[in-house]
Amino acid sequence: MQVVCIPEKYTLLEPPSGWSVQQNSGEHMQIFADAPGSRHAAAPFCACCWSVPSSRVYLRNSLTSVSRYTYMGYEGQALGLEGLVLGRFSMRIYLDHNATTPVEPEVLGAMLPYFSADFGIAASIHTPGQRARAAVETAREQVAAVLGARPQEIVFTSGGTESDNHAIFGIVRNAPGRTKHVVTTQTEHEAVLNACQSLEKDSAGAIEVTYLPVDSTGLVDPEAVRDAIRPQTTLITVMHANNELGTVQPLEKIGKIAAQNDIYFHSDAVQSAGKIPLDVNTLGVDLLAISGHKFYAPKGVGALYIRGGTRLRQLLYGGHHQRGFRPGTENVPGIVGLGKAAELARAFLAADSAGVSALRDQLERELLARIPDSRANAMAAPRTPNTTNITLPGIEGEALIIALDLKGLSCSTGAACSSGSVEPSHVLTAIGLAPEEARASVRFSLGRHTTPQEIAAAVEIVPAAVAQLRQLSPAYQK
Numbered sequence: 019m020q021v022v023c024i025p026e027k028y029t030l031l032e033p034p035s036g037w038s039v040q041q042n043s044g045e046h047m048q049i050f051a052d053a054p055g056s057r058h059a060a061a062p063f064c065a066c067c068w069s070v071p072s073s074r075v076y077l078r079n080s081l082t083s084v085s086r087y088t089y090m091g092y093e094g095q096a097l098g099l100e101g102l103v104l105g106r107f108s109m110r111i112y113l114d115h116n117a118t119t120p121v122e123p124e125v126l127g128a129m130l131p132y133f134s135a136d137f138g139i140a141a142s143i144h145t146p147g148q149r150a151r152a153a154v155e156t157a158r159e160q161v162a163a164v165l166g167a168r169p170q171e172i173v174f175t176s177g178g179t180e181s182d183n184h185a186i187f188g189i190v191r192n193a194p195g196r197t198k199h200v201v202t203t204q205t206e207h208e209a210v211l212n213a214c215q216s217l218e219k220d221s222a223g224a225i226e227v228t229y230l231p232v233d234s235t236g237l238v239d240p241e242a243v244r245d246a247i248r249p250q251t252t253l254i255t256v257m258h259a260n261n262e263l264g265t266v267q268p269l270e271k272i273g274k275i276a277a278q279n280d281i282y283f284h285s286d287a288v289q290s291a292g293k294i295p296l297d298v299n300t301l302g303v304d305l306l307a308i309s310g311h312k313f314y315a316p317k318g319v320g321a322l323y324i325r326g327g328t329r330l331r332q333l334l335y336g337g338h339h340q341r342g343f344r345p346g347t348e349n350v351p352g353i354v355g356l357g358k359a360a361e362l363a364r365a366f367l368a369a370d371s372a373g374v375s376a377l378r379d380q381l382e383r384e385l386l387a388r389i390p391d392s393r394a395n396a397m398a399a400p401r402t403p404n405t406t407n408i409t410l411p412g413i414e415g416e417a418l419i420i421a422l423d424l425k426g427l428s429c430s431t432g433a434a435c436s437s438g439s440v441e442p443s444h445v446l447t448a449i450g451l452a453p454e455e456a457r458a459s460v461r462f463s464l465g466r467h468t469t470p471q472e473i474a475a476a477v478e479i480v481p482a483a484v485a486q487l488r489q490l491s492p493a494y495q496k
């Protein structure tokens with residue numbers, strides 16, 4: 019059963035098929051429907067009073083802004099505007115979870131008190147402050163537990179970008195000596211690549227960075243990391259899972275090489291946290307970045323794991339928050355949400371990843387079978403269970419994204435729009451794709467709530483859209 023509570027002031031024109039309307043104690047209107055295969059028991063959920071957010075119903079911040087998520091393959095139109103009438107349900111399939119995920123109801127439920135009743139800041143010594151402090155410390159324990167770390171090794175940040183920047187600038191700027199060297203890969207996220215480039219640019223040649231190539235599946239060779247090390251190497255930074263391909267790097271091997279050479283090792287684990295098991299000791303990392311909005315916590319909150327004893331310069335200067343190491347008033351609701359999401363990830367990771375990878379494999383298999391000349395990238399590499407990246411010769415990825423969006427399916431390309439032109443993805447060109455092949459590639463990333471029905475619909479929608487675009491493409495030889 020799936021339940022959506024609709025504030026009274028909205029009118030339900032007609033329930034979508036399979037849904038029935040029920041009044042709840044004369045106060046609130048609710049829609050009930052069966053959700054085949056749901057492992058979550060239904061619970062009446064009220065957007066007006068925020069009660070019982072235990073069913074997988076999504077809502078946004080106030081009673082004038084409620085939307086049901088795509089759990090059933092339907093999405094209620096968001097009640098973001100006055101006068102918008104509910105009841106015309108449209109099919110929307112969200113396959114862009116590497117971009118961001120919805121906040122889980124349990125996460126939202128945990129956060130809500132810290133916006134209002136428990137609004138204190140963790141720095142105050144009075145009772146409201148102490149309640150906030152206790153909540154932040156509980157979250158620190160939850161995040162540490164999912165990473166196999168100790169709570170005192172977790173610093174809360176504003177997200178993946180800040181965590182990556184803090185690790186990179188913090189290690190390199192703190193290292194002794196004038197000349198320094200960093201080893202990284204060509205397929206890192208911009209949060210790492212641009213930080214490295216800025217180190218080079220601002221140091222007038224004193225800091226050099228080696229950007230290691232990857233193979234055709236996106237994997238870096240650990241021996242190439244070893245060979246790149248110089249006496250001045252102060253940091254090795256290699257991402258755990260790639261955002262575009264899902265490729266999971268051999269961090270354990272690189273961690274051993276870093277330890278043997280006494281070099282700090284950082285990893286951007288923004289795309290692996292919550293998707294595959296993560297243990298900082300098994301991986302041998304000294305620093306590791308995660309971001310809440312990639313695993314069902316809100317945007318704008320993340321964490322940096324810093325192994326005890328690591329000599330790291332702080333990034334921000336200010337008050338005494340987080341022992342002065344990361345000053346700035348703690349985002350208490352966000353941190354509480356991050357902690358809750360970490361706890362859920364720990365509990366559901368095995369089940370989530372088995373279900374998601376089966377659906378991803380089915381999507382990939384069927385798209386490759388139904389779309390002539392299509393091929394999946396990085397299939398032979400160890401990958402996160404939710405990601406597939408497919409090259410569809412003869413189409414422009416951006417045009418396909420728009421065509422699919424019009425049909426109610428959300429996915430993405432790795433292309434970046436700069437100065438009005440579409441740059442091919444640096445990740446796809448690094449694995450050997452020609453610029454036009456990279457531009458013809460799209461990424462589908464599934465989530466915890468992706469359903470078999472959504473995948474069944476996607477394997478109809480995508481081939482039809484590709485065929486349509488190819489008909490218009492002079493470049494595509496039929």
Ligand code: PLP
Pocket residue numbers: 116117176177178179180182207209257259260261286288289309310311318320
């Ligand atoms: N690193 C990777 C691999 C990412 O995919 C992202 C976001 O897409 C980031 C870092 C940046 O994280 P945030 O959005 O929290 O700043």
